[in-house]
Amino acid sequence: MSAPARETHGTAWAEDAAAFQTGAGRRVAPWIADFRKLGLDGFRELGFPAPKQEDWRFTNIAPIAGARFPFAASPGPGVSSASLAPFLFDSPDWTRLVFADGHFVSSLSSIGEWDGADIQSLADIMPSGHPVAERHIGQCVPTGTNGFTALNAACLNDGVYINVGEGETVKKPVLLVYLAVRDEPFAAHPRNLIIVGDHAQLTVVELFVSLTGGAHFTNALTEISAGRRSVVDYYRIQQESPLAYHVSSVGVRQEELSSFSSASINLGGALTRNNLSVELAGEACTTVMNGLSIVDGDRHVDNQTALDHASPRCESEELYKAIVDDRARSVFNGKIYVRPGAQKTDAKQTNRNLLLSKNATVDTKPQLEIFADDVKCTHGATVGQLDENQLFYLRSRAMDEQTASQLLTYGFANDIIERISLEPVRAYLHRAQSSALHTAAAIGDLQ
Amino acid sequence: MEPILRIRNLHAEVEGKEILKGVDLIVNPGEVHAIMGPNGSGKSTLAQVLAGHPAFTVTEGSIIYKGQDIQETAPEDRARDGIFLAFQYPIEIPGVSNSTFLRTGLNEVRKRRGLPELDAFDFVELVKQKAAMVQMDQSLIDRPVNEGFSGGEKKRNEIFQMAMLEPSLGILDETDSGLDIDALRIVSDGVNQLRSPDRAFVLVTHYQRLLTYIVPDFVHVLFDGRIVKSGGKDLALHLEEYGYDAIKQEADAANGVSN
């Protein structure tokens, strides 16, 4: 990013957040007011992260800090079920919650009968006391983590509350669609609080899309608490406009024998920064973290993952890939901590990057910090172009060079998509990635 | 009769190191030629050079395939014209399914032969029929190319692909390595079914074992980048019994090297 280093402290942002808190439309219960205040105090103290901070070295957020994205007081005009239709994964029966410019739109949403979970918009639980939400909010992503998490709390307005009861299996995936509707710049700070009880199961899909090509700022935050022996699948697809700024903070805490599986797919945005941290609090958990970014133009995507093996006998497998074209830049920083006593940890982390153009850049830093000896930890990172032997193999099977490279590039990305267990999501992503890669239709259609 | 393949004084190098130092070979339609030789003699290089691997540079000599010099021909055009290389180490391609891979290739080959593209239904039918030839499990067709395949499954996949693409010249590079007896028999049966009067094979192998299943018409011994001895199928048996040492000595003597 070559934007001039402007204000990083974000005084104007703090003013906006303060104005939001005093003027916000709906009355909220004291615990929400307190939480917002905690966020504002935190943001005033922290400001936006500065490039000299190690975790922000490669991503300069000055374009966000220096801009003014006002809070959208209501959903933008003209959003209809027709505009929503392309984003429903051809699965109209899924539970879905639709947000427009950061506000829950109940007329477009569909929360069916009780399917094992309490599912509501967060705004709906804010007017009164809510002991469970109160206890969990800010636990998996501490408000003071950085300026963005503090700002999210300060501007807490809407999002999703999901609480899956002990032993319940939510059969249908829960789809969360965040539409950017209005054309003029705005900010949204959606926050999701997901609590999965012991022995419970849940699949959540978050989709961020822009209906126009305008500039806007999404500062999303999701907290997932996975109970003992629970199974949580979490997919995140970001397809915002090429002018959008997208920051996300996802925090997961896993209890004993739980299984958490995630995929983070990044196809849009001018500047994207994803923070995903998973704490393996209980023994013998399983964690899968997959990621795919396709970036071109002058876009920038930064994926930061932190996996904290705090308990023994946990297994984790992480695979993040990026395809970088034009003058785009991809950043990856994956941290794995193995705490003292976390014996028999088995952690595997891989980061693969494909550079398609002369002017594209990749910065990667796979990082291991190990304080236990009886562990199996590996990581690997590669940056390069398509494999010559693979190209030759395809050509020896009669494909011309262009088709062969397209197919390999497609396969490089598809490798991540195929790891997603929901067929409708895979089908959606096959189409989305073909268009992101400008792949000849023939190759995409073959899948 | 026009030979399918005529190699004349072929020299090839990789990273400045000369591997092939003057290979001559003529292969006629319907024939099966076995190229044998010790490790490092250049057998696999010869196979790769015929398929046009860009890592190798031909420095001298010519490769005439169906009357055309193919030295400047791209690997995909050689494939479309009917040259098929069964790789010694089949390449894994995560994210690309076997069927996508093969259908793309097959339709290119059909286009060159003036045939219409196969639709999805006909393609599946053809896959079924050809997979049966090498007793390949149908589930492998939808898996990513060679990824997670056992050694035997990879080799079967190569022969299956050959059956699908119906080449004029099949080059099998150490197809027998890493196969147990049962897999070897299945793979060999597959190849034998593909033998026909207008199709030729070049089998590159280190051991005689494969040749008891696929009986060659000619056996050539490649040593230090040259074919130093040629003969019928009995030559392979001779080698099996006496090893390559005798050949080496003969070759050295011919080159005037004394011990």
Added chain:
Amino acid sequence: MSSPLDEIANGEYKWGFVTDIEAKTIPKGLSEDVIRQISALKHEPEFMLEWRLKAYRQWLKMTEPDWPNVTYPPIDYQDISYYSAPVQKKPKEGLEEVDPELLSTFEKLGIPLSEQKRLAGVAVDAVFDSVSVATTFQDQLAEQGVIFCSFSEALRNHPELVRKYLGTVVPSSDNYFAALNSAVFSDGSFCFIPKGVRCPMELSTYFRINSASTGQFERTLIVAEEGAYVSYLEGCTAPMRDENQLHAAVVELVALDGAEIKYSTVQNWYPGDEEGRGGIYNFVTKRAKAGANAKVSWTQVETGSSITWKYPSVILQGDNSIGEFYSVALTNKYQQADTGTKMIHIGKNTRSTIISKGISAGRGQNTYRGLVRVLPKAENARNYTQCDSMLMGDRCGAHTFPYISVGNNSSRVEHEASTSKISEDQLFYCRQRGLSTEDAISMVINGFCKEVFRELPMEFAVEATKLLSVSLEGSVG
């Protein structure tokens, strides 16, 4: 019965004796006057003093780096003596006139200097505290035009060469410790291999800290002109003392077009005791610049020091240049190491290889930190990095921080890392088959470090193998 791994931290340091010799040591403290005094003591040319003072003024404005993954109490830079030299009865004219006490010290360290005993095929520059006491084989080397002498001697006899290359690879303001070194460095080695000459023997410097409360700030400069070749070895030890001592060295390598420099280090400074008391702070800046078709290879075996902070690097400036880094770093007891390399690919077709083996035992903390940067013009650059950690026991740590930055799509960069351990089960298995625990550990460790050891010159490889075993000795129950 305590387990073998529990006792890993009890290895004995065998180089910890003190030589009782009269020394001229200037009072503790650092100021411009002290720097003038050092320069005067060494009869330096004026440009050198100016250079030092400039570095000192820059240093005053700098802050100590806080990013390394190590912790230590603040260093009081006024509580260190910056110059200490053994008093010799008369100015030395030749080896024969070196104080016998010093000769016997080096002999005890395995570095015989006298004509009769010196190592064949290895020229040695022996540095004791702040000064070089002897350099062997100088005459033979001079016949080939090779200059190998102490830095002070180089300043006296070849000031123009020193001036031409000093600070061209590591500028005086490069970092906090390099600036400090530039201001106060006392001695070190200078090597110059003229165009097209293949240095006929290994060159080697042995550094010994003896005096208490002294810092050692040596500076080494190696210049290999076009097409020249040299293999250089460096070794170091210090007495056992309870306080920490600072060692802040700078090494600059200049490999002009087509030259090759092989630089090997066996670092065995005093690591501190079982409680973590004492030991050397080894804060070192080592860097090489490689011209077209040049090759620079760093090999290091780091077993000593309480804290190690060093990143021998290669700036691959010329097309087709090659950089290599082979490292074994062992941390035992309370040792901390933050070490690795930087490979900066600037020229086309540049290649680099990084093999790093970290061994953590006791309460040791071992960090690999590396940077591979491929600049946009470095067409076809290649890097391969392999970074393995071995943990022995559950109180130590192993950390990997590789930074990879690629701005060129014709290049290819690969990084792999793994961890492994020596388990009680493995040891039991070996012992059940008749091996002693020591042999079993040594076998596993040597296997682990094989790729690095084979890069070392023969004598050094043997030495390094022994050193690792000794450093882990007592691990055995």
